[in-house]
Amino acid sequence: MVELAGFKTLDDLPENLTGKRVLVRVDFNVPMQDGAISDDTRLRAAVPTIAELSDKGAIVLLLSHFGRPKGQNRPDMSTALLVKPLGELTGRSVRFVEDCAGPQAERAASFMLPGDIGILENTRFHDGEEKNDPELAKDMAALGDYYVNDAFSAAHRAHASTEGVAHLLPSFAGRAMEAELKALEKALGNPERPVAAVVGGAKVSTKLAVLGHLVGRVDHLIIGGGMANTFLAARGVNVGKSLYEKDLLGEVESIFERAEAAGCTIHLPYDVVVADEFKPHPDGARNVSIHEVADDEMILDIGPAAVEALADVLKTCRTLVWNGPLGAFETPPFDAATVALARVAAALTQDGSLVSVAGGGDTVAALNQAGAAQDFTFVSTAGGAFLEWMEGRTLPGVAALERA
Ligand code: ADP
Ligand code: MG
Numbered sequence: 001m002v003e004l005a006g007f008k009t010l011d012d013l014p015e016n017l018t019g020k021r022v023l024v025r026v027d028f029n030v031p032m033q034d035g036a037i038s039d040d041t042r043l044r045a046a047v048p049t050i051a052e053l054s055d056k057g058a059i060v061l062l063l064s065h066f067g068r069p070k071g072q073n074r075p076d077m078s079t080a081l082l083v084k085p086l087g088e089l090t091g092r093s094v095r096f097v098e099d100c101a102g103p104q105a106e107r108a109a110s111f112m113l114p115g116d117i118g119i120l121e122n123t124r125f126h127d128g129e130e131k132n133d134p135e136l137a138k139d140m141a142a143l144g145d146y147y148v149n150d151a152f153s154a155a156h157r158a159h160a161s162t163e164g165v166a167h168l169l170p171s172f173a174g175r176a177m178e179a180e181l182k183a184l185e186k187a188l189g190n191p192e193r194p195v196a197a198v199v200g201g202a203k204v205s206t207k208l209a210v211l212g213h214l215v216g217r218v219d220h221l222i223i224g225g226g227m228a229n230t231f232l233a234a235r236g237v238n239v240g241k242s243l244y245e246k247d248l249l250g251e252v253e254s255i256f257e258r259a260e261a262a263g264c265t266i267h268l269p270y271d272v273v274v275a276d277e278f279k280p281h282p283d284g285a286r287n288v289s290i291h292e293v294a295d296d297e298m299i300l301d302i303g304p305a306a307v308e309a310l311a312d313v314l315k316t317c318r319t320l321v322w323n324g325p326l327g328a329f330e331t332p333p334f335d336a337a338t339v340a341l342a343r344v345a346a347a348l349t350q351d352g353s354l355v356s357v358a359g360g361g362d363t364v365a366a367l368n369q370a371g372a373a374q375d376f377t378f379v380s381t382a383g384g385a386f387l388e389w390m391e392g393r394t395l396p397g398v399a400a401l402e403r404a
Helices: 041-055 079-090 103-110 134-141 175-189 205-215 225-234 246-262 304-315 336-351 361-369 384-390
Strands: 021-025 059-063 094-097 117-120 146-149 171-173 195-199 220-223 265-267 271-275 286-289 298-302 319-323 355-359 378-380
Touching: 021 041, 041 059, 041 079, 041 175, 079 094, 079 117, 094 103, 103 117, 171 175, 175 319, 175 355, 175 378, 175 384, 195 205, 195 304, 205 220, 205 246, 205 319, 205 384, 220 225, 220 304, 225 246, 225 298, 246 265, 265 304, 271 304, 298 336, 304 336, 319 336, 319 361, 319 384, 336 355, 336 361, 355 361, 355 384, 361 378
Parallel strands: 021 059, 021 146, 059 117, 094 117, 146 171, 195 220, 195 319, 220 265, 319 355, 355 378
Antiparallel strands: 271 286, 271 298
C-alpha cells in the first residue's frame, strides 16, 4: 500500500458536514470552442469530490481559474459559463456566485443551504490571485470552514486559491488530488523496482530537468522522439536533417555520466524510421539502422527492432513512468513505435506485472490514439504540474496541504 500520511483527505473531515462551508479548489480551466466546452474532462474529474461533500450536507463553494483574464472582468471567461454543464454532469442544481471573495460572495454564500453547490467567479478576475496576495487569500478563506484542493493540475502555481488560502483553513486533498498523489507516489516516490522511464517528445532542452532527476531514480531510461536524435548525435551518429540540438551535446554527455554513476541504463534506438520530407506517408519513408541515415533524411520515429528491445526491457520492470511520444505521432506512419510500445505497456499493466503512469499533453493524446490510455494504471492530464513533478520539484499547492 502507498502511504499518503503527509496529507489529510476527505476521510479526515467530519462525517456530518451539515451547513459547513467547504471551499473546493478545482481546475475548471476547460478548453472552449465557439462558446461551448470542447472537452469536459476537468469538470468530470471533480464530480466525485463535489458529490461526496454535497451528500454530507456541506455548502460546496467551487474556486477555479478559467482562461487568462489577467485581473480583468472578462464575460467570455466567466465561470458562469460552466454552471449549466456542471449541473448536467452532477445531476444537481448548481448556482453561480458573482465573486470569489468579498462582500458579494459572502452574501451569496449566506443564502445557500446544506448540500448546495455554487461556482464562484473566476479567481483570476482578481489580480491578487496570481500574485498570491495574502489579502485575497484571507477574503477567500473567510467564505469557508474548510478548504479542499482537488486541482493537482494547478498545484505547481503558488496562487491565492491554490496555496495562500490553504494555510488559513483546515486543508484536505480532494478525491482526484488524492488519486493523483497516490499514483505519482507509486511511480517515482516509492516504486517497486526495476523502474523504467520513457522520455520522448521534441526537444531535450524542454526536458533537461526531467532527465536530470530521472537518471538518479530509475533503473532504465528510455529515450525516444526528437530527443533521441540529440543523444545519438552526442554518440557520433550522423542524424542527417533530423531535429536535434547541437548546443546541448555537452549536457547530454553529462547525463550519460550521471546515469553511469547512478547505475541507470540509458536506452537509445538501434534502428529508426526516416524520410526526406515530413508529411503523412511520404514515399521515401524507410526503416534503417541508426548508421544508415542519409544526409538529406530526418529521423521521425524509432524503429521496430528498437521497440522490440524496449518491450523486453519493460517485461523485466515493475514500474513505468512515461512522458513524451517516441516519434512524430501526429503524422502517420511515425506513430508506429509509440502505439506499439504503449500497447505493450498496457498489456503488461493488465497482466498485473507493471504499474504504469503517464502524463503530458501530447503523451495523453498519443496513448488515446493507441487505445492504451484506459489500460494504464494512471494517466495524468495535469500537463505542467506533471512535468514539474517529473523534475522532482515540490509543488506549492501540494506542499501547502502537508500536515503541519
Ligand atoms: P508532451 O506534451 O507529452 O510533454 P512533448 O510536447 O514534449 O510531449 O512532445 C511531443 C511532440 O514531439 C509531438 O508534437 C511530436 O510530433 C514531437 N516529436 C516526437 N518525435 C519527433 C521527431 N523524431 N522529430 C520531430 N518531432 C518529434
Ligand atoms: Mg506537448
